[in-house]
Amino acid sequence: MRKGIALVIVLIAGLILGPLWAGNTGYVLISALGWTIELSLVAAIVLLLLAIIILRAVWRFVARIVRGTQWGMRWFGQRREAKAANAYQEGLNHLLSGDYRAASAAFNRTWQLRKQSSDALLACYAAQQHGDLKQAQDWLAKVDRADELELARTILSLRSAPELSGQHLTILNELVVKHPQHPELLRLALKALQRHHRWTQVIELLPNAQRLEALSATDLxxxxxxxxxxxxxxxxxxSSSALQQFWQNLTRDTRRQPAVRRAYVTALHLFNEYEAAGKVVARGLKRNELKLPNLIEANLLKPSTELRDYLQDALKKDGDNPFLLHALGQLAFQTGDYALAQRALRKAAELAPSSRVQLDLARTYEAQGDTAGAVNAYRQAWKKA
Structure with missing residues (x-):
């Protein structure tokens, strides 16, 4: 305000002193209804400024009186609400078009006109979408609903500083219970629990994540x-018995999930429980719960009686299945039967050439001391990669 007054004073002084210094003040002639008024240019400008100031003061005085009446309150209220509605609609349009900065400005105008929590939440969302997390936090402070405030604040904190998610684990658990239908909250909770190795809690949230489609099928x-x-x-x-008991205590539907079965097989391999792992793999293949190409690629095939019997029986029915041949070749190589492994892998490579089968074939050539064969197989693997 002080700067504005100082600027006006400097401007008036310039208008007065400038013409006087130049020796030509100029004049303004006003003639109306038989009256003639002649003013200097400086005086005319000063009078115009004074008139504007007086008119603004009179308008504010009249407006204040009118607003105090029932009619005035209704008229100004409707006008204010119309402006708020227009700004709100403008903000929504900007959200739909992805212009979050413009949406934030529009919702800011909406809030100034009507002060509703929904406007503050939308302004918060728009601000965080265009990266202004400080402004988003400020908008949250204007929300008068404690539950929404806590939810939104936690989500913002996890987005802006995921490395500090350990500070929010307790409130996250409470919010997930309070808001079981919130996919974004669930996604952030899973990331936080994963970061801090809370695997049991992750498992508890997996069914809800699948139901809400909070993660893609691959990520889930x-x-x-x-x-x-x-x-x-x-x-x-x-102990191995504790592992087996935990597996048995899972529901049948859980044990039949491919991801769960693969995880169990991998854990059994870690503890050298190859026979038990072979049984789980063979039964999963028989029930079509596991896919042989995935097991081959993940190195989840280890020598075991039940798995070898399954592969041999399957090959009797379908001797030209490249995946069965590839699997048999992997098992034969691990047991030291390099000749059988080479035959099976060579036939698998002829039926369905791939970089993986060529790499496994190269290993059999190396084991038998056939350098030329190994180099050729590696070259073929490189071409297929």
Whole structure:
């Protein structure tokens, strides 16, 4: 305000002193209804400024009186609400078009006009979408609903500083219970629990994550396998019987999930329980719960009686199945039967050439001292990669 007054004073002084210094003040002639008024240019400008100031003061005085009446309050209220509605609609349009900065400004105008919590929440969302997390936090402070405030504040904190998620684990658990239908909260909770190795809690949230489609199918499958593997390993470190008991205590539907079964097989391999792992793999293949190409790629095939019997029986029915041949070749190589492994892998490479089968074939050539064969197989693997 002081700067504005000083600027006006300087301007008036310039208008007065400038013409006087130049020796030509100029004049303004006003003629109306037989009256003639002649003013200097400086005086005319000063009078115009004074008139503007007086008119603004009169307008504010009249407006204040009118607002005090019932009619005035209704008229100004409707006008204010109309402006708020227009700004609100403008903000929504900007949100739909992805212009979050403009949406934030529009919702800011809406809030100034009507002060509703929904406007503050939308302004908060728009601010965080265009990266202004400080402004988003300020908008949250204007929300008068404690539950929404805590939820939004936690989500913002986890987005802005995921490395500090350990500070929010307690409130996260409470919010997930209070808001079971909130997919973004669930996603952030899973990330935080995963970061801090709370695998049992991750497993508890997996069914809800699947129901809400909070994660893509690939991400959900990977997280399921990782979480169950970590829990299996924890039990396996106690004893092999503890690991087996935990597996048996899972529901049948859970045990039949491919990711859970793969996690159990991997944990059994870690503790050298190859026969038990072979049984789980063979039964999973028989029930079509596991896919042989995935097991081959993940190195989840280890020598065991039941798995070898399954592969041999399957090959009797389908001797030209490249995946069965590849699997048999992997098992034969691990037991030292390099000749059988080479035959099976060579036929698998002829039927369905791939970089993986060529790499496994190269290992059999190396084991037998056939350098030329190994180099050729590696070259083929490189071409298929």
């Amino acid at each position: 499958d990977g997280l399921t396998e990782q979480a169950y593997y970590e829990v299996f390993v924890e039990h396996g470190r106690s």
